[in-house]
Amino acid sequence: MLRTHTCGELSLGHVNQDVVLCGWVQRVRDKGGMIWLDLRDRYGITQLLFEEGKTPANVLETARSLGREFVISAKGAVIERLAKNDKIATGDIEIRVAELTILNPAKLPPFLIEDETDGGDDIRMKYRYLDLRRNVVRKNLQLRHQVARYTRAYLDNLNFIEVETPVLIKSTPEGARDFVVPSRMNPGEFYALPQSPQTFKQLLMVAGFDRYYQIVKCFRDEDLRADRQPEFTQIDCEMSFVTQEDVLNTFEGMIRELFSKVKGIDLPEVPRVTYADAMRLYGSDKPDTRFEMQFVELKGDDRDLTSGKGFGVFDDAGLVVGINASGCAGYTRKQVDELTDWIKRPQIGAKGLVYVRYNADGSIKSSVDKFYSEEELKKWVEAFDAKPGDLLLILSGQGDKTRKQLNELRLEIGSRLGLRNPDEYRALWVIDFPLLEFGEEENRWFAMHHPFTSPKPEDVDLLDKNLGQVRANAYDMVINGVEVGGGSVRIFEKELQRKMFEILGFSAEEAQEQFGFLMNAFEFGAPPHAGIAFGFDRLCSIFGGADSIRDFIAFPKNNSGRDVMIDSPSAISDAQLKELAIKVAETAQ
Amino acid sequence: MLRTHTCGELSLGHVNQDVVLCGWVQRVRDKGGMIWLDLRDRYGITQLLFEEGKTPANVLETARSLGREFVISAKGAVIERLAKNDKIATGDIEIRVAELTILNPAKLPPFLIEDETDGGDDIRMKYRYLDLRRNVVRKNLQLRHQVARYTRAYLDNLNFIEVETPVLIKSTPEGARDFVVPSRMNPGEFYALPQSPQTFKQLLMVAGFDRYYQIVKCFRDEDLRADRQPEFTQIDCEMSFVTQEDVLNTFEGMIRELFSKVKGIDLPEVPRVTYADAMRLYGSDKPDTRFEMQFVELKGDDRDLTSGKGFGVFDDAGLVVGINASGCAGYTRKQVDELTDWIKRPQIGAKGLVYVRYNADGSIKSSVDKFYSEEELKKWVEAFDAKPGDLLLILSGQGDKTRKQLNELRLEIGSRLGLRNPDEYRALWVIDFPLLEFGEEENRWFAMHHPFTSPKPEDVDLLDKNLGQVRANAYDMVINGVEVGGGSVRIFEKELQRKMFEILGFSAEEAQEQFGFLMNAFEFGAPPHAGIAFGFDRLCSIFGGADSIRDFIAFPKNNSGRDVMIDSPSAISDAQLKELAIKVAETAQ
Structure with missing residues (x-):
């Protein structure tokens, strides 16, 4: 090895040892005849010391020629540091350098290789190999590796076999758009890249494999969003001779194990809600259950507390439904108006927002006082199980649409009230x-x-x-309002x-x-069989507390499906096209 | 679960327990009012017992309706078996069945689901899901899973990080033919599938990842042979701040660990030979070193024991080189003639074969006695360090070509002498x-x-x-004459x-x-960096003692690149072609 130790492992126990370290120049301070250099590698940072009069002149000269991100090798003795640095693991020591070699110089990077960088998205994608040097980015990928390790350990332990299924398969009309691959040996014919190994894992069950899994790349040629990539990774699983209950228990166990191992969190038992209830109580099949704030219907299948009082909007509505923004009775008129504007934006498209303020003094004030008596509003307040100080926010209209709008409002209020803590985790099974x-x-x-x-x-x-x-017999696992996995009992x-x-x-x-x-x-x-697949990129982003899955993919593509670092996709040669028996359509030339 | 136990776990300790088993009907014997049924799953075989008079009539009737490969569920008591079966783990017990359910009937399979099947290659590929039911095939894939597990454990333990690199990359002119993927979002442009993650793993080193690995699918659009597949799997690795020596030691350690864990074999230290020596001593850069039989040159750079005696063939040859088929002096004339014919076949193309018999009585007989005295032949015998009873087989001609021919002969003789035992393993590094x-x-x-x-x-x-x-600074690892991995120190x-x-x-x-x-x-x-990649399919086939990698791939393609089970590749719709802005060339229509 070109080094005796990494930059993350030396401590007082090594003092007086001669060591060789290799790494990147993170920072150099040159002051009063002393040079301190932070040398960085994947494992940490170690301080190198150069001192006029003590350090050989040629070494000092080389040290003064170094720039940020130079790759160097330094040999010297470990010494105790006078000014200890508690922030790094090697903060008790430094290296008095006797020999210094520049292994490779570096041009000035186009952005700062620091946790807080000055580089924009585009430049960091183009120089992804530099962005990956930043601790925060590298740690995401280390986390990803850990999630994969613990996933495999859990499934291996339960007798699941990882089986690789083919990447060159057959295009099928159902589902999303396929990426296709022209076959040279079978001119005019195409392979497709798998959107999932669905049929293959079912065939493995027919083959008697009993328990299968695979952490596997899948492909969908869809228009991209921030949280979608043309290639993504799944934890793909299938079991034989099981019921839905067995699958839910097995994979609830997996998720809880991952939370325990990766996050040190003891995730409570995962509650179950039917799709129908999820839509009724949250207006979403992936509710964020870090906070309650369930929907309450004032007018619906079970009751009608709103009709016939002259308020046409509610009289005409199929559904009148709201949430209790608990403790928000103090919201100013301006705040409520702003919420009303927010929910009327085209992306959400509500017609309006009715509020009922249940004041701390027990009085009730609403935007529909004209139509409803305090007596009637009291019944609403009771329906919501509201307490003085609460604020009811009510939407009305056609059922499905109104529930979706109220879902948005619920999430927004949850965020504003700080009820969606990224360090808190609530998982949920949505079934039926x-x-x-x-x-x-x-x-x-x-x-x-x-x-x-x-x-x-x-x-x-x-x-x-x-x-x-x-x-x-289909089920999704939802964590903090994000669908992380889903599956079903299969037809057999x-x-x-x-x-x-x-x-x-x-x-x-x-x-x-x-x-x-x-x-x-x-x-x-x-055999009877059932399975599930988890979005691995998404799962990692949840464990990492980030919104975008891109941060957890080493070399992601941008929203146009381009890898701007390698400049792909690109034109291919006429000879290649000819060999593959295809032509580029005139429209694309 | 639909079962309480698998078909591989019941033993005398379970006697009198009521159990439910699920599985496939392997075999039914119906004799003298007794029915014995072998029920199979991935974990083993358990015998079910039905008995007239004791078993409920409807259960008996159902049992008699079963055919091979029916999927059933059977409930009953575990009882001790009178006639024990040592061959299976559950041979001490059987199940007296009280309830029997047909979960799914089965048509008669097109070939026998037994270790020794009557199905030819084509039919087994078409019904691969049935072929995978056979123990011998399924065990290959279980072995594959184990090899992957131990590989990951070894590398994880050495601080390697598994990082997924992209599958949709850029076509490059160097190397084998790329599979390409038309981009819908970037009309007229194409992704390519990676032949290896070479550049990405090097970029990960530039990014400071220090130690990377990935068990990863790679793709080459080459004409296929028995041991080649258009998609194959690599153990892909890269390290920073290392020399060639470090890579060799690290991965020699991995291979030895795999032999120990997977095969229970303590593989000795792996010797190293330079490319030049491998070619000189074996005529191959992947010699099978399970046996010695190194080349001996009678005429070459260092000496000439053959020229000037009137034998024009040797006089004109650049190289006269042979092997010692030790103990084969007793070969009959017919046997030697047959070897001569074998090596003159067009696939090998030697012009002829000269032999020297060193008889047990010390006399020497050769096919060139006309030209060389016993004195001269004695010198040859000494050059070969031959003992009485040995047979020298000698080729001549242009250097490289002759060495290649002699390599073929050496392997053939090795096989005939039983020196290439599939249960014996010799690994070798070929370097330089x-x-x-x-x-x-x-x-x-x-x-x-x-x-x-x-x-x-x-x-x-x-x-x-x-x-x-x-x-x-490039190196290959060769096991039993098969190249299983290769790599190099990289330019940085x-x-x-x-x-x-x-x-x-x-x-x-x-x-x-x-x-x-x-x-x-x-x-x-x-940073300075170096790496290696192992052919994972090939490595598994070596551990499994089989010649073809296909046996270790769940769903392989045939020599035309077709998956005959799913009938892929196939035509795609005009709508798909249009969306992708490509056309199929007239020649292929």
Whole structure:
């Protein structure tokens, strides 16, 4: 090795030892004939000392020629430091340098290699290898490695086998857009990159593998957002001879183990809520349950505390629903108006906001005092189980739309009240998803999860009666309002799978052509099976307390799907195109 | 869970317990009112017992309706078995079945799901999910999982970080053919799938990650052979601030650890041989060192024991070289003739074979007695250090070609003499590879390893004088004659890298366009670094004692790059082509 130690391991126990360290020049202070140099590597920072009169002249000269990010090798004796530095692990010692070698000089980096950098997003993406030098970024990837390690350890221990499934597979019409790969050996034909190893993991169950997992790259050619990447990583799992209950328990165990090992947090048991309840109580299938603030309906299926008092907005609404912003009765008129403007923005699109102030003195003041008596408003306050000092915020309109708007308002109020602490974690299982959802535009039914998801046995009859009411044995895990994983019990009988494709508008021929291999496999003894997949990038970002998954990917792509560091994608040669038997369309030339 | 136990865990300790097992029907014997059923899952086989008079009639009836590979659930009591079966772990017990459920019936499989199957390659590939049910195949993949686990454990323990590098990267002209992926968001442009994460792992070193690894899919669009797949898996590694010696020691340690953990074998220290010596002594840069049988030159650089005696073939040859087939003096004339025919086949192409029999009685008989006296042949025998009973097999001709032919002969003789025992393992480092090799056809120099490999410091001067003589700090690990891994110390200085591209025929612009990001990175403080990659599929096949890597890949492709199970690649829709701004060339339609 070119070094005897790393920059993170020397302490008082090493004093008087001769050592060789290698690393990058983080900082140099040259003052009064003394030079202090912070030498950095992945493991830490160690201070090098040079002193006029004591350090050889040529070494001093070399030291004075160093710039930031030079790569050097320094040999010298470990000595006790006079001014200790508590902030770093090696703060008790420094190295009196006797020999110094420049292994590679460095141009001045285009931004500061510090935790707080002056580089913008674009420049840091272009010089990603420099951005990765920053502790904060490197630590994200070290965290990612730890999450993967503990995930594997947990699953290995439960007899799961990691099996690699192919990356060059077949394009299928269902789901998101595929990336495709022209085949040179089969001209005119294409592979597709997998959106998930779904069918392969099911085939592994048919093959009797019993418990499978894989931490695996998947690909979706979708328009990108901040939290989406064309290639992403999944923790992909499948089990045989299990019920939904077994899958929930197994993977709740995994998530709790990860919280314990990675964060040192003892995550409580993960509560379960049905999709229907999640929508009713939070207006979202991924509610943030770090805080309660559940929806209360003033007018809905169960009751009507608002109609017939002359307030047309509520009279015409299918749903009148609100939240209790507890302790906010003191909000000024300005604050409430500002909230009203916020919720009327086009992104949310509410028509207006009704408030009821339950003042600390017990009096009630609302924006609809004109229509409702204090007596009537008291009933509202009771419905909300509100206490003096609370503020009720109420929306009305068509059911689904209003719930979605109120979900936004709930999250906003939660944030304003500091109820969404990034260091606090609440996980939740959302279960009993609808099997199907109707695409108005396409005028057909779509699988809400995917076409391999099993209806709940008690709902199978509804497949012939009311498709919208069929519930699936499907489940999502939500942490702090973010969907981190989801899965389902699978169909394992050919006839039901055939019927499912029929419902989704496949002709018998199309179904056979696209998924015949799976339906055929079901005829040779397929076991009952179920599975789940976690978004690994997202999970890491949750553990790391960051919003963007990009911070947890070594070499991410930008919103146009470009890697600006290597400048990809790019044109390829005519010879390559010819060999692959494809042409670039004129429109793109 | 649908079961209380697996089919591999019940023993006498469970007698009298009520259990539920799930699995596949392996075999049914129905005789004299008794039915014995072997129930199989991944974990083993358990015998189920049904008995007329004791077993409920409906259960008996169901049992009699079962066929091979039906998936069933059976509930009953564990009882001690009268006739124990030593061959299976559960051989002391059986289950007296009280309840029996058919979870899924099965059609008769197209081939036997047994260790010895009657299915040919094609049918087993098409029904790969059935082939994977066979113990022998499934165990290969379980072994693969174990190799991955121990690899990760070893590297994690040495502070290597697993970092995922991108799959959608940039096409580069050097090396094998790329698979490409048209970009919808960047019409007319393409990603490429990585042949290896080479440049990314080097950038991770520039980023200060110090020690990186990844078990990662790589892609090469090459014409396929039995041991090649378009997608394959690598153990990819890189280290900073190290010399070649450190890499060899680190990964020799890994391989020895794997042998110890996976095979229970204490692999001896791995010897090293230079490329030059490997070619001289074995005629191959991946010699099988399970047996000696090194080449002996009768005419070469150091001596000439053959010229001037009237044997024109040897007189005209640049090299006369042979091996000692120890103990084979008893080979009949027919056997030697057959060997001669074997080596004259077009695949090998030798002109002929000269033999020298050193008989047990000390007499010498050769096929060139006409030209060489016993005295002269004695000298040959001495050169080979042969003993009575040995047989010398000698080839002659142009140096490189003759060595390659003799390598084939050496391996063949080794096989015939039983010296290539698949249960015996000999690893070897081959070092000091040439940096460059000349492509006669293209009339230019190619990097023997890749363009990022560093010349040996003492040979750098030769870059301006004699390119063919420059040795690289490159190394391969060879086990039993198979190259399982290779790597090199990398260039980390921009100027040397630039020069290397120049030697390889890149213009300055081309080098900058293709690899500018890496050369630029070298200007910002790149550390000295080196790395290695192991062929993971190949390594697993070595541990599994099989010749083909296909047996260690869950869903391999055939020699035309097709997955015959899912029927991929396939045509894609016109809509997809249009969205991707590409067309299929007329020639392929």
